[in-house]
Amino acid sequence: MSRVWVLGHGQLGAMLQHAAMPLNVDVVPVDIDSAQLPDLQPEDVVTAEREQWPQTPVTEKLATHPNFVNLDVFARLADRYTQKQLLDQLGLATAPWRLLDDNLSAAEIHAALGERALLKRRTGGYDGRGQLWLKQAESTAIPDDWRNLAIVEQGINFDEEMAIVGVRDRSGNKYFYPLTLTLQLNGVLTASVAPLQRLKKLQRKAELMLGTLLDELDYVGVLAMECFRVGDELIVNELAPRVHNTAHWTQAGASVSQFESHVRAVAGIPLAKPQVKGLNVMINLLGTPYDERWWAISGAEPYWYGKEVRPGRKVGHITFTHSGDKRLIQGLDELKELLPPRYEEVIDWVEAAVEGDSAE
CATH class of the missing domain: 3.30.470.20 (ATP-grasp fold, B domain)
Structure with a gap:
């Protein structure tokens, strides 16, 4: 029986475990805060149910296993800055954007991206969190604690x-x-x-x-x-x-x-x-x-x-x-x-x- 360890033990890990049973694969979701370290074997495989994670004894052990699939991808896609860079590099359409650094003013944002711009935290912020609309008509200010920790992208009028x-x-x-x-x-x-x-x-x-x-x-x-x-x-x-x-x-x-x-x-x-x-x-x-x-x-x-x-x-x-x-x-x-x-x-x-x- 193959064994696949899942970094994280939420519902996605549980559903992976359920799907693996008919395949004769032992999927083991892991609580990243557990006091017990996973007993990894050389032939085991590691995956994850989340894009980012804190450093704990459990995550450190999982991340050092040579069979952690896509390990380098997680950090690249979990950061919206490097994710956007990848999309631009590949010529894939995405909302026009800028890195919200120390020098970028609201006036420059609106001049480049339009009247409605969306600030997104570079990491985290899923399910509607970590986002802030910057609207020219309302003279919305840029919070100081978002600088260098967020990107700003054009508001898309999508169908x-x-x-x-x-x-x-x-x-x-x-x-x-x-x-x-x-x-x-x-x-x-x-x-x-x-x-x-x-x-x-x-x-x-x-x-x-x-x-x-x-x-x-x-x-x-x-x-x-x-x-x-x-x-x-x-x-x-x-x-x-x-x-x-x-x-x-x-x-x-x-x-x-x-x-x-x-x-x-x-x-x-x-x-x-x-x-x-x-x-x-x-x-x-x-x-x-x-x-x-x-x-x-x-x-x-x-x-x-x-x-x-x-x-x-x-x-x-x-x-x-x-x-x-x-x-x-x-x-x-x-x-x-x-x-x-x-x-x-x-x-x-x-x-x-x-x-x-x-x-x-």
């Missing part, structure tokens, strides 16, 4: 947000999942839908962009690319060198989930082209109390993370996979009655995306 996830093995073989339409509320992924017929015309373009990144980085495993759609163009927003929330629907809706693809790639098991089973919807459960009635909804596949429920915290997700849109809408309507009122607009958005695609 939609979407993401694509791909996997690459050590030999350079690559497969991609369909472009996934995403709903972000307050910067947090709340719902996703895939595949949509109307996005197929952009699939090849997205695959070429992500494939360029995978090859340039000599990447092994799953990597996610979040994008803005502006007309028929895709603009890269963020990269994530790991399994990603936007592709959780693949657990139910693909013959090989993103989690299984990642385990296969890092463990050296042959990849297979994922076959999509139907139309897929995923609803993120954010700060939502557990409700056993979810399991009684026809077609619903809930996944509860077993975490303490706190406002805004990702505590689970519910996926629907159907070949018939009518049954899918019925299940979503049932779910709407069992979720907090704030989810009404989320499910309305999902249903509009599904029904609008069917009408095309």
Whole structure:
């Protein structure tokens, strides 16, 4: 049995562990603050469920293992400054940007990037945190404690947000999942839908962009690319060198989930082209109390993370996979009655995306 250690023991590590069981791979998520060091063997493999981590005895031991896959990639992509440099180097479209150094004034930012500019912390700041809008009309000031620790990028007037996830093995073989339409509320992924017929015309373009990144980085495993759609163009927003929330629907809706693809790639098991089973919807459960009635909804596949429920915290997700849109809408309507009122607009958005695609 192969063994793969995962730096981090959140829900992504747990889902990797679950996906690895049929492969006869022993995936072991590791608490980075544990007092017990992992018993690494020379033939073991190390991966991570997070882009960055503090230095602890556990992370130090994992990071010094010669089989830590993509070790050099994590720091490069976790820093938005070096991530943006990579995108520019490869000629991949991204929002125009500048490093927020000591000398850059608000006037210079607006002259170069327009009336709306977004400050983003170079590291961290996911799920809507670590971001600050700089608006010329409001004369927003630049906080001193952001300088040299952030980039600033042009505010993009996009049509939609979407993401694509791909996997690459050590030999350079690559497969991609369909472009996934995403709903972000307050910067947090709340719902996703895939595949949509109307996005197929952009699939090849997205695959070429992500494939360029995978090859340039000599990447092994799953990597996610979040994008803005502006007309028929895709603009890269963020990269994530790991399994990603936007592709959780693949657990139910693909013959090989993103989690299984990642385990296969890092463990050296042959990849297979994922076959999509139907139309897929995923609803993120954010700060939502557990409700056993979810399991009684026809077609619903809930996944509860077993975490303490706190406002805004990702505590689970519910996926629907159907070949018939009518049954899918019925299940979503049932779910709407069992979720907090704030989810009404989320499910309305999902249903509009599904029904609008069917009408095309």
